[in-house]
Amino acid sequence: MKRIESLQNSLVKHWKKLTTTRKERDKFSEFLVEGFHLTEESLKKKELVKGLIVREGVDIPDNWDIGGVPLYSVTAAVAKEISETEHSQGIFAHCAQPEFSTDEQANWTRLLLIDAVQDPGNIGTMIRTASAAGIDAVILGKGCADPFNPKTVRSAQGSHFQIPVVRGELTDWVPQLKSSNIPVFGTSLQRAVPVHEAKTQERFGLIVGNEGSGVSPELLQLTDQNLVVPLYGDAESLNVAVATGILLYSLVPKGLS
Numbered sequence: 001m002k003r004i005e006s007l008q009n010s011l012v013k014h015w016k017k018l019t020t021t022r023k024e025r026d027k028f029s030e031f032l033v034e035g036f037h038l039t040e041e042s043l044k045k046k047e048l049v050k051g052l053i054v055r056e057g058v059d060i061p062d063n064w065d066i067g068g069v070p071l072y073s074v075t076a077a078v079a080k081e082i083s084e085t086e087h088s089q090g091i092f093a094h095c096a097q098p099e100f101s102t103d104e105q106a107n108w109t110r111l112l113l114i115d116a117v118q119d120p121g122n123i124g125t126m127i128r129t130a131s132a133a134g135i136d137a138v139i140l141g142k143g144c145a146d147p148f149n150p151k152t153v154r155s156a157q158g159s160h161f162q163i164p165v166v167r168g169e170l171t172d173w174v175p176q177l178k179s180s181n182i183p184v185f186g187t188s189l190q191r192a193v194p195v196h197e198a199k200t201q202e203r204f205g206l207i208v209g210n211e212g213s214g215v216s217p218e219l220l221q222l223t224d225q226n227l228v229v230p231l232y233g234d235a236e237s238l239n240v241a242v243a244t245g246i247l248l249y250s251l252v253p254k255g256l257s
Helices: 011-022 022-028 036-048 076-082 100-105 120-132 151-155 171-180 240-251
Strands: 002-004 029-032 047-053 071-076 091-096 110-115 137-140 166-167 184-187 192-195 204-207 224-229
Touching: 011 029, 011 076, 011 091, 022 029, 029 036, 029 151, 036 047, 036 091, 047 076, 071 076, 110 120, 110 171, 120 137, 120 151, 120 240, 171 184, 171 204, 184 240, 192 204, 204 240
Parallel strands: 002 071, 047 071, 110 137, 110 204, 137 166, 184 204, 184 224, 192 224
Antiparallel strands: 029 091, 047 091
């Protein structure tokens, strides 16, 4: 285990930038996860883990498979420097961002497409929900929050290591899905049916949109059907992540394995 004590260490500076700047995450296609739960989840995709960082006095659980993973012991000052949480557990994983080939993408038949959702917590919750609902992949369009922002990663609770998350142009993705006979559903008040009237689908794409303006008109012109979640009380709208959960579980066939 390599010992690092200086805040000026080049790795420490890199880890810090991974937590604070999208530019660093995009440049190196890497990100940092923090805490026992997320670090343990990262080890389930050990090929992505570039190193475990452990604060002095913190023990790695005996049942973790860390064979071949570089280990770094750091001082409390270094751990505080790279931490994004108020009460850090003192353990981190330095990870590569997953990549997915064209061949892998061709096998995705149930997809969540997200249009310009800006809140990292909402993005993370939707990634987690999509994973729980058995969705094949999440596609983030223009204007979306960074999927590897620390807040997004915490909200997703390890789902980055369970479900593919990619960034792409939704106006390209939607025609590709339709050409593969995969129906695409939008979320809108126009040309819409209540979600409880929608039939379950073995294959589908679902587009959800920006917290304030919804799905862009350009994308809505491409959908096969739009869905709406009825509001029975006095609230003006639902949180986009909550609505996404309702929509996904309404479309996914019951008993899907």
